[in-house]
Amino acid sequence: xxxxxxQALGTMEPLGGDSWQITCVSQPGEVIIQDxxxxxxxxxxxVCLTVEKVLNDGFIATASPExxxxxxxxGKQTQQKYVNLExxxxxxxxxxxxxxxxxxxxxxxxxVAEQTASSWEMTFIASQAIARYIVxxxxxAVNGISLTVASYEPELSQFKVAxxxxxxxxxxxxxxVPDSLVNLEGDILGKYVEKFFSSGNPHTTAPDETSIDGITxxxxxxxxxx
Numbered sequence: 001x002x003x004x005x006x007q008a009l010g011t012m013e014p015l016g017g018d019s020w021q022i023t024c025v026s027q028p029g030e031v032i033i034q035d036x037x038x039x040x041x042x043x044x045x046x047v048c049l050t051v052e053k054v055l056n057d058g059f060i061a062t063a064s065p066e067x068x069x070x071x072x073x074x075g076k077q078t079q080q081k082y083v084n085l086e087x088x089x090x091x092x093x094x095x096x097x098x099x100x101x102x103x104x105x106x107x108x109x110x111x112v113a114e115q116t117a118s119s120w121e122m123t124f125i126a127s128q129a130i131a132r133y134i135v136x137x138x139x140x141a142v143n144g145i146s147l148t149v150a151s152y153e154p155e156l157s158q159f160k161v162a163x164x165x166x167x168x169x170x171x172x173x174x175x176x177v178p179d180s181l182v183n184l185e186g187d188i189l190g191k192y193v194e195k196f197f198s199s200g201n202p203h204t205t206a207p208d209e210t211s212i213d214g215i216t217x218x219x220x221x222x223x224x225x226x
Contacts (some may be wrong), residue, residue, distance in 0.1 A: 037051070
């Protein structure tokens with residue numbers, strides 16, 4: 001489990017087979033390396049990979065063909081782009097972002113990035129499978145970065161995030177250009193809510209309380225959410 005606060009930038013290099021060498025290239029990289037051990041989890045552009053060997057400036061991990069197919073990692077060796085790195089959350093550590101599982105839901109695409117007086121506004125498009133978990137002011141992980149959804153257009157499956165200068169400068173968001181692909185992971189809370197209501201609640205018999213369509217302001221108030 002991760003929090004979506006990137007600790008370093010790195011590069012990925014194929015070693016043959018399913019093995020990849022991930023090398024920290026930014027100054028804060030030692031934050032990841034200093035406590036890294038065999039079997040640890042590291043989020044690489046939001047994809048949870050297991051450390052198989054620790055190196056002086058990085059580590060070796062396996063990224064299976066399925067992982068490469070479902071995420072952007074498969075194209076990193078040809079696109080020459082940096083990857084975002086975050087070590088797994090330790091018990092008792094601060095949670096500055098939101099709970100990120102490292103299980104990418106799918107690939108999104110940058111539509112436009114605009115600089116404002118105080119931030120960068122970036123608009124992405126997502127598939128319907130991912131868009132269902134996007135809500136205004138909710139959380140989403142983009143390349144492993146915890147971001148808040150500023151606005152969402154469901155009819156277009158587009159969402160906008162405001163990226164503060166610090167995040168923009170210290171992650172690979174600054175290297176994105178229109179049509180760049182990104183890994184997207186929806187908030188785990190939304191997935192559990194969807195599962196609960198699609199499966200039905202065995203403790204109730206009211207039909208309108210076992211489907212998403214039955215979630216009304218009255219229902220939420222009755223159950224203590226409003």
